[in-house]
Amino acid sequence: MRKAVLVTGASSGVGLALCKRLLEEDHELHLCLACRNRSKAEAVREALLASRPLAEVSIVQVDVSDLQSVFRASRELKQRFQRLDYVYLNAGIMPNPQLNIKALFSGLFSRKVIHMFSTAEGLLTQEDQITADGLQEVFETNVFGHFILIQELAPLLCHSDSPSQLIWTSSRNARKSNFCLEDIQHSRGQEPYSSSKYAVDLLSVAVNRNFNSRVWLFHQKPESLNPLTKYLSATTGFGSNYVMTQKMDLDEDTAEKFYQNLLELEKHVRATIQKRNHQS
Structure with missing residues (x-):
């Protein structure tokens, strides 16, 4: 039976390169390109x-x-697939920084002029647009949209004998976790199990523009990986690729709070969308 792999943001950049490499690793995959x-x-x-x-x-x-x-898209995927073996949450954006002219001129006549030019602090600003859902575009694209996607795809991801592998690469972070049924049960108000582990995925912000670690993760067993660790691509001075680990700079209490906030936001957004659809 073919392994089914879903990759968001698969039509260009790292997502496209990842798709090519995955097919090199297993040329009989069923690869689903999730693209805008x-x-x-x-x-x-x-x-x-x-x-x-x-x-x-x-x-x-x-x-x-x-x-x-x-x-x-979630409804369509649930009609097409009985299960998804791997999900790469790769799609992500970053707003272009703009020079703050007002800050530049005010800084020229202040005591912080040397600090300003040596660090660029205050000189660059990033404008984050608001989406039709009333959320900041970067947050919804890189985090919340993916969060809702995997909540919706829970029936395809949760299997007691072989849980799907969720690889969160948004914000250029490549790591893998075991997407457990208990996490979904917790999100539905049932007995909690390991929501902190899941929330840690959503807090990952490591910058990593290579995809070697993502391919490496494709071959790993989830139980061998640490949910509080980032798995990053690296290259030796002789050009050899390898995967390095780095402990995440966060605690599980913070992850749990963030996860609960996401669940509350999910309830609010679902209610808003339902009300809007009913009115139309």
């Missing part, structure tokens, strides 16, 4: 199949900065 731009995804699909004709490559259109799009 369907025409770009179609072109990528054709190119992937041209090089790996034994693979099965499908597309689901989803914009993780739009929860209506996330819900539609």
